[in-house]
Amino acid sequence: MTDDTHAKLDNLLRSANIRLGRIQRNRLAWPVDRYGAPTLGGHYEGLRHGGVIVLTEPPSGAAAELFYRSLHSGCAVVIPFGENPGFDFLKSKLTEFGTVSPSAEGPHELWWGGIGWSKLSASADGATIRPRIVSYYPFGSDPDDIRSLRRSLDELELDSHIEPVAAELGEQVLCFEKAEFLARMWQRYSEPLLFVEAGATLCEAPLLPSALGCDVALHKWNRWEMSARTLYLGRTARAGQLLRSWHHLAASYPSIWDGYLLDQAWGLTSSEGPLDTVWLPRSYHAMKGDLAAARATILHSEQTTTTSLGPDPGFAGLVRAARRAGRTGARDAFMVMTSEAANENGVAVILRDIEANDARAVAATVEAVTGAFAADCGGYKRFELSLCALKDDLGAAQAAAQQARYRILEIAPGQSIPRDFFAAHAHHPADHAVMTARHPFP
Incomplete structure (x- = not known):
């Protein structure tokens, strides 16, 4: 990216009052470098010439349709307030490329997408770093099951590591055993890792994740369900944190399906820092019978299906809507911050009615409350922020905070958040289980 393009990007962010962290800024620079100069999305009609369109307000249904029709494969769309469910409808029409989760430096989720992956x-093709392909097969199983994978790795001249593992259930490898295998590979090798199931075949070198330089890359089956059949881990601290969280959850709940626990590890890691995630295209998770199998990069041996991959239909109801939009839901903390306070006290702030309010007002309130905690934690060790659009979301967030025995503070978009917000509450009598804007704070 030229100095002039850098300057234009910085001017756009400054003029639009868009606050990004360093990793988010770097991610935004990537499509700008390849698609062209960024512009603020304001008009929705007429074919665009290309480039990166930055949207700060969610378009209505009709406007979203017009905006979508104005795009082509030479356009990328960036939403700097991707945590707001008001953007969900537009996201559903676009190809989702990735997200970068919030941090104290940039307290919003950056979402980016476009029209197709071409x-x-x-x-x-320009990737300079090649991942090491890692896989396993149950000890004592038929080695012919991995012959196709080995052959494709040899043909593509890719470094790899495939080994047998002693699975407790014979030929069924538990999530804990998969996460433990990946943890060992993480310690053993210094390059990025790309895990594929042993029955897979690589049709071409899987270089997209390393070319994008992300922390983690995986495919969402049916646009919401995280699959652990193809999993890329970059050599970053955030990727290591995700792997450790997944490993820990799998050790605690060994009988739960690996994709569900990977989902929860992703949500936890995303809330604690700027995790740069790429949502891989179907070509990296193709299955036998897929219409696009002939153009697959990674072809798995299982037959394709339109149903969920995991066994628990109840899990979809908890996370599907949010995951389809590439964001955390009300049952997950959107953002977690910690302080140097010498105690274990926690405070949960619930920002309600986010879909019924202006996106800018929601964003400003997020920035105000996270900035207040950074300025004065009020003696709280841990701060969790949850975003709620519906009444059911509110109840779920309150229940989660109560289970953690946190002080619960409920705020609304546009509410004034003073710099001593948390300090004032630390000394305010906890007369109510949930303090809301209807109870004025001193």
């Missing part, structure tokens, strides 16, 4: 896939 332009991004072409960038894989």
Whole structure:
């Protein structure tokens, strides 16, 4: 990216009052470098010439349709307030490329997408780092099951590590055993890792994740369900944190399906810092019978299906809507911050009615409350922020905070948040289980 393009990007962010962290800024610079100069999305009609369109307000249904029709494969769309469910409808029409979760430096989720993967896939040709392909098979199983994978790795001249593992259930490898295997590979090798199931075949070198330089890359089956059949881990601290969280959850709940626990590890890691995630295209998770199997990068041996991969239909109701939009839901903390306070006291702030309010008002309130905690934690060790659009979301967030025995503070978009917000509450009598804007704070 030229100095002039850098300057234009910085001017756009400054003029639009968009606050990004360093990792989010770097991610935004990536599509700007490849798609072209950024512009603020304001008009929705007429074919666009290309470039990166930055949207700060969610368009209505009709406007979203017009905006979508104005795009082509040479356009990328960036939403700097991706945590707001008001953008969900537009996201559902676009191809989702990735997200960068919030941090104290940039307290919003950066979402980016576009029209198809053709332009991004072409960038894989310029990848300078190749991942090590890792896989396993149950000890004592038929080694012919991995012959196709080994052959494809040899043909593509890719470094790899495939080994047998002693699975407790014979030929069924538990999530804990998969996470433990990946943890060992993480310690053993220094390059990025790309895990694929042993029955898979690599049809071409899977270089897209390393070309994008992300922390983690995986595919969402049916646009919401995280699959652990193809999993890329970059050599970053955040990728290591995700792996440790997944490993810990799998050790605690060994009988739960690996995709569900990977989902929860992703949500936990995303809330604690800027996790740069790429949502891989179907070509990296193709299955037998897929219409696009002939153009697959990674072809798994299982037959394709339109149903969920995991066994628990109840899990979909908890996370599906949020995951389809590439964001955490009300049952997950959107953002977690910690302080140097010498105690274990926690405070949960619930920002309600986010979908019924202006996106800018929601964003400003998020920035105000996270800034207040950074300025004065009020003696709280841990701060969790949850975003709620519906009444059911509110109840779920309150229940989660009560279970953690946190002080619960409920706020609304546009509410004034003073710098001593948390300090004032630390000395305020906890007369109510949940303090809301209807109870004025001193």
